[in-house]
Amino acid sequence: MTGLLSVTDVSKRFRGLTAVSHVSFDVQPGEMFAVIGPNGAGKTTLFNMIAGAMAPDGGSITFAGEKIDGLRSDQIAQRGIGRTFQLVRPFPSLSVEDNVVVGALMQTNELEGARNIAYEIMSQLDLLGKRAQIASSLTLPDRKRLEVARALAGRPKLLLLDEVMAGLRPTETDRIVAILRELNRAGLTILLIEHVMRAVAALASRILVLHHGAAIAEGTPENVLRDPAVVHSYLGAEAL
Numbered sequence: 001m002t003g004l005l006s007v008t009d010v011s012k013r014f015r016g017l018t019a020v021s022h023v024s025f026d027v028q029p030g031e032m033f034a035v036i037g038p039n040g041a042g043k044t045t046l047f048n049m050i051a052g053a054m055a056p057d058g059g060s061i062t063f064a065g066e067k068i069d070g071l072r073s074d075q076i077a078q079r080g081i082g083r084t085f086q087l088v089r090p091f092p093s094l095s096v097e098d099n100v101v102v103g104a105l106m107q108t109n110e111l112e113g114a115r116n117i118a119y120e121i122m123s124q125l126d127l128l129g130k131r132a133q134i135a136s137s138l139t140l141p142d143r144k145r146l147e148v149a150r151a152l153a154g155r156p157k158l159l160l161l162d163e164v165m166a167g168l169r170p171t172e173t174d175r176i177v178a179i180l181r182e183l184n185r186a187g188l189t190i191l192l193i194e195h196v197m198r199a200v201a202a203l204a205s206r207i208l209v210l211h212h213g214a215a216i217a218e219g220t221p222e223n224v225l226r227d228p229a230v231v232h233s234y235l236g237a238e239a240l
């Protein structure tokens with residue numbers, strides 16, 4: 001069965017460095033799928049290829065049955081893939097609300113409609129109380145939730161999340177975990193890159209592990225997080 005997203009034998013090289021090497025996986029509709037692996041393993045590069053920020057050197061990517069590798073990032077966003085950036089980049093001098101409205105204007109030209117979408121999403125992301133605040137004045141947890149809100153405002157079918165829990169305290173992590181679970185329950189398919197294993201184990205139905213650009217394991221959290229190769233290359237012996 002082919003998934004909502006199918007990545008087949010995808011590779012990316014930067015001069016001498018192979019950042020992603022022959023990676024294949026499928027994400028099914030409604031699934032929460034996690035990509036984990038050490039720093040520099042190729043996770044963000046993989047996202048950049050799915051989202052159209054860069055084209056793969058080899059392999060193919062399909063979304064909802066249509067080939068998307070080689071399309072521009074705006075064309076891919078239009079087809080229903082939303083993404084967050086590892087280094088969050090809201091418009092710093094705009095308010096929270098206007099940042100989310102800009103995201104919503106991706107899929108409607110009508111300002112009133114965009115404001116309604118923004119209101120709904122700020123409410124889902126616990127940002128309504130901060131709506132008038134300037135983005136640059138937000139704390140890290142609020143900035144991370146704003147980044148998710150901006151991506152969601154384009155009404156994606158598939159949401160790519162690049163380390164949205166990095167640097168957060170456990171209570172803030174739990175808050176995002178609860179929000180993502182609710183979004184997923186409402187039908188959103190989510191592909192997340194994450195180093196916070198507690199969150200990965202709580203959210204993901206399947207995990208792909210990258211190491212030096214290659215997929216070294218794929219499966220359920222119970223199996224993957226106990227896989228000796230994964231423990232050795234990434235989690236460390238203390239994880240056992």
Ligand SMILES: Nc1ncnc2c1ncn2[C@@H]1O[C@H](COP(=O)(O)OP(=O)(O)OP(=O)(O)O)[C@@H](O)[C@H]1O
Nearest residue numbers: 014017019037038039040041042043044045046086
């Ligand atoms: N645009 C680029 N040009 C050259 N090299 C790059 C580029 N982007 C990434 N790389 C290199 O490719 C490799 C994979 O990087 P990538 O950012 O995909 O890793 P990552 O798994 O997301 O790591 P982290 O967990 O630290 O975010 C690294 O060695 C990185 O230095």
Ligand SMILES: [Mg+2]
Nearest residue numbers: 043044045086
């Ligand atoms: Mg990264």
